Amino acid sequence: MHYEITIPDQFPQMTVKELLENYLLIPRKIRHFLRTKKHVQVNGDTINWQSPVNPGDLLTLTFDAEDYPEKILPQGQKGLIEVLYEDAHIIIVNKPTGMKTHGNDPTEIALLNHVSTEVGATCYVVHRLDMETSGAVLFAKNPFVLPILNQLLEKRLISRTYLALCQGRIKQDNWTITDKIGRDRHDQRKRLVDNRKGQSAKTHVHLEKAIRKNSLVSCKLETGRTHQIRVHLSHHGHAIVGDPLYSKQTASRLMLHAQKLSFQHPFTLETISVNAESTSFQEVLDNLSQEIS
Template sequence: MKFQIILPNTFPKTTVKSLLEDYWLVPRKIRHFLRSKKHLKVNGRKINWQSLVQAGDHIELVFDQDDYPKKSIVMGDASLVACLYEDQHLIIVNKPEGMKTHANEPQEIALLNHVSAYVGKVCYVVHRLDKETSGLILFAKNPFVLPILNRLLEDRQISRQYWALVQGKIKQDSLIYRDKIGRDRHDRRKRLVNQSRGQTAITHISKSKEFNEATLVNCQLETGRTHQIRVHLSHHGHPIIGDPLYNKNQRARRLMLHAHQISLTHPFTSEKITIQADSQSFQQELTLFN
């Protein structure tokens, strides 16, 4: 596996060591492989870790099979993939509701299998959406970029925004939920607010449109806990319409939650990527509340 990366025009002069550690966030194990095997070249030349690189330099990275053991997966149906962005390292797709992000059993088929078939090789999940939720999901196309994207996600440098149609009227134009979330001991499928033992969870809410008995809100995640938006809204008396777990009043044919935007700065090109996606089924259900 070989990658050719050209440092963008705005890239500052720095050392190879700093490039890998501070800018590309390459894990220590992989940095060790690159260094010990001399599998990193700058402008076609082998260099040392203190060599300087700058804008316009050509960086070549080579990985052996020992660096990343080959992984196999059942290939899905490429025609089911709605790709909205793709380059050498990552792909962003629009997931329909009712499809799992990844399989839980070896022979099960999910979105990851379809994306891998579309790309032509095994891809990797960076973050997931619940089966009932539609919208944008980011996948890594190779194991080199996966931990880098994971680090960006952990450092809150990947922004994800959702539309949610909730029960009742929300009075404030904007608010922030900071309730900690933990497991529900009585139902393994569910999560609940647990201020003493739960994990930190932060959701930014802004009101988009009011209906007679419902409110359309935009939700931006600062953390990514399981069912975070669903739990926060339900806990504060505004469960998402159509939610089979957290709302007993089923008034829609689907969970009215859609991940409509994802934004990040590309770790290698410094390009600002913002992708937006609609959902036909979400919009169709929304018209019933006008």
């Protein structure tokens, strides 16, 4: 595998060692392989580990199968998902509701399998959506960009905005929920608010509009706990419509959709921002609006 990266103008001058270790976050074992095999080139030349790299330089990395052994996944269906953004390193797709992001069983076909089939190579999940949730999902197209994207996610540098239709009228325009979230010991599928033993969680909620006795809200995550938006809203009496675990108000689908995802590309430093649409989510909203009229 060969990968080329043009060093952005905004990058400071640094050594090859500093670039691979501190910016590209390549694991120590893989850095050792790159160095001993002389698999790093700058502008086509094999260089010393302490050689400087400058903005505008072309970095070429070569990985062998032993560096990153390829995982074999069952084939999915090409063209089944909508691609929102793609380059040599990253792909963002629009996940439909009712599809798992990653299969629990090695033979199970999930979104990951369809994406990997779409690009012709194994991809890696950066963050997941619940099976019932639709919207934008980020994948790494190669294993060496994966830790960089994981760190962006951990440092909250990947912005995710969700649309949710929840029960009841939310009175304030803006609301931040900070309840800690833990496991429900009575039901392993569920999570609940546990401010004593739970993990910290923060969700920013903005009221978009009222629809009958429900509220359409946009939610931004600062943390990524399992079922975070679903638990936070339901705990405060505003369970998401159609939620099979936390709501009694039924709908044709869980009314939670990952509408927007944005972050700074780690290699080009450009802002990547995508918007995902969901026909099934919009149809439920339209039906409710028609009932009003």
